[in-house]
Amino acid sequence: MSLLSLKSMQTSIGQYAVLHDVSLEVPEGGVFVLLGRNGAGKTTTLRSIMGLWEPSPGSVRFRGTDLTEMHTADIARLGIAFVPEDMGIFGGLTVEENLILATANGSFDKAALERIWRLFPALETFWTKAAWSLSGGQKQMLAVARAIIEPRELILIDEPTKGLAPSIIDAMADAFREISANTTILLVEQNFEFARSLGRDMAVIDDGRIAHAGSMADFTANTDLQESLLSLSA
Amino acid sequence: MERLLTAIDRTGGVNLLPLAVAFVAFFLIGVPSSWVTLTVAGLAMGMMIFLMASGLSLVFGLMDVLNFGHSAFVSFGAFVAASVLGWLAGWLGSESVALNAAAIFLAFLAAIAFGLAAGWFFEAVIIRPVYHDHLRQILITMGALIVAEQMILAIWGGTPINVPRPNFLEGSVLMGDVAIEKYRVFAFLLGLVVYLALKFTLNRTRIGLLIRAGVENREMVEALGFRIDRLFIAVFMVGSALAALGGAMWAGYETLITPALGAEMMIVVFIVVIIGGLGSIEGTLLGAIMVGLVANYVGFLAPKLALASNMILMMVILLWRPNGLRPAVK
Numbered sequence: 001m002s003l004l005s006l007k008s009m010q011t012s013i014g015q016y017a018v019l020h021d022v023s024l025e026v027p028e029g030g031v032f033v034l035l036g037r038n039g040a041g042k043t044t045t046l047r048s049i050m051g052l053w054e055p056s057p058g059s060v061r062f063r064g065t066d067l068t069e070m071h072t073a074d075i076a077r078l079g080i081a082f083v084p085e086d087m088g089i090f091g092g093l094t095v096e097e098n099l100i101l102a103t104a105n106g107s108f109d110k111a112a113l114e115r116i117w118r119l120f121p122a123l124e125t126f127w128t129k130a131a132w133s134l135s136g137g138q139k140q141m142l143a144v145a146r147a148i149i150e151p152r153e154l155i156l157i158d159e160p161t162k163g164l165a166p167s168i169i170d171a172m173a174d175a176f177r178e179i180s181a182n183t184t185i186l187l188v189e190q191n192f193e194f195a196r197s198l199g200r201d202m203a204v205i206d207d208g209r210i211a212h213a214g215s216m217a218d219f220t221a222n223t224d225l226q227e228s229l230l231s232l233s234a
Numbered sequence: 235m236e237r238l239l240t241a242i243d244r245t246g247g248v249n250l251l252p253l254a255v256a257f258v259a260f261f262l263i264g265v266p267s268s269w270v271t272l273t274v275a276g277l278a279m280g281m282m283i284f285l286m287a288s289g290l291s292l293v294f295g296l297m298d299v300l301n302f303g304h305s306a307f308v309s310f311g312a313f314v315a316a317s318v319l320g321w322l323a324g325w326l327g328s329e330s331v332a333l334n335a336a337a338i339f340l341a342f343l344a345a346i347a348f349g350l351a352a353g354w355f356f357e358a359v360i361i362r363p364v365y366h367d368h369l370r371q372i373l374i375t376m377g378a379l380i381v382a383e384q385m386i387l388a389i390w391g392g393t394p395i396n397v398p399r400p401n402f403l404e405g406s407v408l409m410g411d412v413a414i415e416k417y418r419v420f421a422f423l424l425g426l427v428v429y430l431a432l433k434f435t436l437n438r439t440r441i442g443l444l445i446r447a448g449v450e451n452r453e454m455v456e457a458l459g460f461r462i463d464r465l466f467i468a469v470f471m472v473g474s475a476l477a478a479l480g481g482a483m484w485a486g487y488e489t490l491i492t493p494a495l496g497a498e499m500m501i502v503v504f505i506v507v508i509i510g511g512l513g514s515i516e517g518t519l520l521g522a523i524m525v526g527l528v529a530n531y532v533g534f535l536a537p538k539l540a541l542a543s544n545m546i547l548m549m550v551i552l553l554w555r556p557n558g559l560r561p562a563v564k
Binding site: 050052071072073076077081082084088090091092093097100101102104106146 | 440443444446447449450451453454455456457458459460461462562
């Protein structure tokens with residue numbers, strides 16, 4: 001059984017239909033990459049899974065539990081973390097406070113904290129600094145750290161490499177590889193090289209519909225498909 | 235000008251504004267005893283306005299709700315407290331400080347309890363259906379303020395009500411040729427206690443952390459697993475209770491209240507919230523102190539300008555800092 005299953009999901013924002021028919025099976029473990037052009041519906045898919053936009057009709061099931069009618073907070077408590085495109089950092093709070101908010105009982109598990117400091121050493125350096133004072137890359141690290149400070153089953157990450165320097169992107173890729181060893185990641189990405197280096201399975205969304213789904217290895221080998229779905233030239 | 239603003243920021247920033255205003259006023263007024271009296275009056279007035287405005291600032295910042303009915307809680311708080319003080323007139327006139335204190339404590343407690351209950355009702359019945367729709371919020375909450383005023387007229391009548399003060403807060407403390415009204419010192423200290431309690435709650439508790447985070451990004455707080463709608467209700471109730479407490483304090487300060495009190499305070503309260511910066515308790519305190527000081531100094535120096543002084547202050551501050559003096563980070 002898939003960890004996450006989307007069936008004929010349709011989402012409208014106001015009067016505009018953004019997702020027309022999204023059906024997707026995300027298996028447990030590893031990184032599942034959702035690719036697509038700008039405005040194809042990648043972010044809307046993630047937000048619909050989190051309940052931030054209500055999909056109707058259609059269904060979203062996580063380990064068999066129907067998320068469609070659930071409140072975002074209840075979805076998060078099932079073990080699903082969300083790293084939005086704008087990172088969702090609380091700028092007025094310190095790095096420590098941002099992470100405390102993501103814990104279930106307001107205290108840190110020592111091992112989890114040490115893992116975060118090892119993956120993202122800058123966060124330890126700026127532990128007591130207000131989050132607004134961090135660089136773009138450090139904010140992204142904090143956003144990801146917030147998603148892994150507690151054990152999660154699924155992390156939804158929306159375009160984590162956007163606007164980041166190559167060295168930060170490499171660090172982020174290493175972190176995702178380690179995280180995906182015991183947590184499933186559903187990654188929305190436009191940076192194909194980054195996505196290819198991480199993804200095991202993938203899907204392409206185009207105009208609110210899943211246009212292709214399969215293994216990343218097959219998609220990487222098929223340059224015609226890449227050209228037609230993502231306008232990527234070989 | 236640029237250099238001056240940088241220098242201000244470097245030496246303490248906007249927190250020094252009240253000191254700067256008081257410093258300038260000292261030379262304009264010229265008589266130290268008058269300056270001290272006006273400064274204490276301004277600080278006391280500022281603290282009472284802070285009580286009324288702090289809840290609105292949080293509600294505005296956290297819930298993005300334009301509640302023009304907020305000052306209805308100020309009115310009701312004033313009238314509920316006035317009624318309790320009227321019933322306990324015997325205790326107020328007593329020589330016993332304990333009885334005096336018990337009377338004022340019960341009056342404030344009644345105002346707070348009313349504010350909590352009315353806040354819960356107001357959020358559930360009036361605010362909840364109009365979340366995310368500012369125009370309807372303005373219309374319905376202004377309507378609610380009018381209804382509240384009419385309810386006060388129906389319950390307490392249109393005649394101004396005299397609010398008795400407890401014996402121990404009557405009169406002034408004389409320091410040389412300076413007379414400081416005891417009630418003003420009391421108002422200042424109570425406001426300070428409430429400010430410190432709010433600051434502690436917001437900065438040192440998990441619920442405070444959630445409120446601060448919610449002011450910045452409600453959606454992300456929910457995505458972290460917290461039901462922010464429940465937090466909304468709690469914040470709205472506390473904000474309403476603080477407004478009612480502010481109204482109760484104001485009733486004792488003015489000693490004569492009318493049903494129009496809420497409508498009269500509404501503009502001042504909004505000016506303070508806008509000057510201070512939305513969602514910021516520190517900003518609200520700063521804005522309230524500025525409004526209190528400027529109102530008293532201008533009232534003394536140029537009485538004809540007194541009514542316009544708050545508006546002028548708001549215009550000047552917004553030209554300088556369009557988001558207010560200390561807005562919560564958005």
